[in-house]
Amino acid sequence: MNLIEALEVLKQPVPAGSPSIRVGLACGFTPLHLQTFLAAHLRQRMPGHGIEIVPGLFGDLAGNIERFASAKCDVLAIVMEWADLDARLGTRTLGGWRAENLPDILQSVDLSLSRIQQASRKSSGAVPVCVCLPTLPLPPLFATATRQAGAEELHLRSSVASFAANIAQESFVRIVSSQQLDELSSSAKRFNLQAELAAGFPYQVSHASAIADLMAALIQNPNPKKGLITDLDDTLWSGILGEIGVEGISWDLDRHSHMHGVYQQLLGSLASAGVLIGVASKNDAGRVQEALERKDLILPKDKVFPVEAHWAAKSESAARILKTWNVGPEAVVFIDDSPMEVAEVKAAFPEMQCIVFPRNDLAAIWSLLKQLRNLFGKSTVSPEDLIRMEGIRSGGALREMVTGDASSADDFLKNADAEIEFSFAKQALDTRAFELINKTNQFNLNGKRLTEAAWQEYLSDPATFLITVSYEDKYGPLGKIAVLLGKIQERRVRVDFWVMSCRAFSRRIEHQCLKQLCERFDVTEIIFDYQTTPRNGPLQEFFAAIAGAPMPAQLRVSRRAIQDKSPALFHRVKELVNA
Secondary structure (H helix, E strand, C coil): CCHHHHHHHHHCCCCCCCCEEEEEEECCCCCHHHHHHHHHHHHHHCCCCEEEEEECCCCCHHHHHHHHCCCCCCEEEEECCHHHHCHHHCCCCCCCCCHHHHHHHHHHHHHHHHHHHHHHHHHHCCCCEEEECCCCCCCCCCCCCCCCCCHHHHHHHHHHHHHHHHHCCCCCEEECCHHHHHHHCCHHHCECHHHHHHHCCCECHHHHHHHHHHHHHHHHCCCCCCEEEECCECCCEECCHHHHCCCCCECCCCCCCHHHHHHHHHHHHHHHCCCEEEEEEECCHHHHHHHHCCCCCCCCHHHEEEEEEECCCHHHHHHHHHHHHCCCHHHEEEEECCHHHHHHHHHHCCCCEEEECCCCCHHHHHHHHHHHHHHHCCCCCCHHHHCHHHHHHHHHHHHHHCCCCHHHHHHHHHCCCCEEEEECCCCCCCHHHHHHHHHCCCEECCCCCCCHHHHHHHHHCCCEEEEEEEEEECCEEEEEEEEEEEEEECCEEEEEEEEECHHHCCCCHHHHHHHHHHHHHCCCEEEEECCCCCCCHHHHHHHHHHHCCCCCCEEEEEHHHHHHHCCCCCCEEEEECCC
16 A cells, blocks of 8 residues: 555545544654554554544653553554664664663663563553564664674564563564564665654655554454365365375375475364364265374364265355354355365355365465465464364264253253353453454344453443353363353343353353352343344344343343243352452
8 A cells, every 4th residue: 555545545434423443553753654554554454433543752652652551542553663762773863873882772772671561561451552563674883794693783683572572472462473574565675764864754655554554454353263164185185085095195295295284284273273174075985084094194183073075065065064163154264176166165155265275386375374374363372262173072962962852951961060160350351251252143142342442441340240151061171151241230230241152052051141140149130232133043042032022122131030931050150259
């Protein structure tokens, strides 16, 4: 995006009543075009939103971060350069490039980074924080030739890297990838000495746009995809299984099929972070199972579920996989080497992202791997991510066992040895709870989403409560699977958000949640901010059974109705208040 294009984007009117995003831009230089580009890139990524960029003061990066910690912003964007850590590392301050000054410069940089780290941590407790580390070249102040990295220069880079590694561990802190920025903006075309001396703006226009683009992507932070459905022949491996047999398929250097192994390796990495991996293949089921048993397969067989291997349409396989996973097509990616198969699945599921695997094109496969990492990337991997596949396997078996009459369901659940843990501690930095609110669809009170800033602002109100629910039975742990947010109003409780993972279905956890709400807060009535959505059918059925139909937008359910409509509950209940 060039400057004229950015200005054209910002000229587009924002509809009245549209939500707005207020971004605090903390930098030590004059933001100038960076501010323009950041607003434009955000407008492109968040159409229908008003964008307000609030700059800080010139020459005071750390102070800007500290001041923004108490400002009413939705997100804090920090863009730092070397001169922000010590003015002698820039060009606008003279008299500091002497060898005897270098130890003092190093010490000053370390102190500045320590102050910025403390301020960033404080800010991330109130709003999400996105950080861009120094991108410009260091000035030629060192005794070594420019071709040699001396000890002092390496110390500076090590200090920044250590600072970044520390703050990256904080919840709601995201850091721009220097590797990605290198791909977008050549290091030789970043610094603008003329603009730096004339206006205090150190960037070439193209570099400012590249930084703004990546910062906008971090600020928007779209939800990652949940599952990937892959073909096998000439996709997961090279060769047609039905023609060359189990031993003939390959993914190695010797047979020029190594990138299929790299693709397997990426899928294994995604699976280890909680991404669901399924197979849709037109093949003989027995041969497929035999091939997946090969000891040299890079993608472990136990990380793949389910496997749809038959001769029916791929869209039928995709439909069954979606049902097994209990996720919507918009959260899934389908990959096949056949453009026809990709088109057939896309026609059946327009919301699904369908991609042709570019076999025999190494560069295109490499680009695909990076694309998949972006589609499925997440800031943190939760304990729930690590057990998601097993939860789906056991959940599917459980649903089959409890679909009979109530007495058989009672017998099964009575022997499940289930324990539910209710935590009543308000933790604004509970990333798993925040993720559930913004990703869950089927058991979702109203489909409303929260930005990270809105989430933390909501919890800062003393009248609000946050309840998180974790579950485990003899079939294995499911982790944190439900979240309730609301406000206490005398003898009533208002529930504004209530979501539950599909993995928790059929275990009567929703009934236990209402029981605990009544008992914990000793209320006579619960008011729900309920809205019907295209996806929350399971929740609609649950409320219809308790409150009857039709259901109003502000649904009121008495404690008596909850008691009368509740089935037998066999869970052991554990409460955590100060966890």
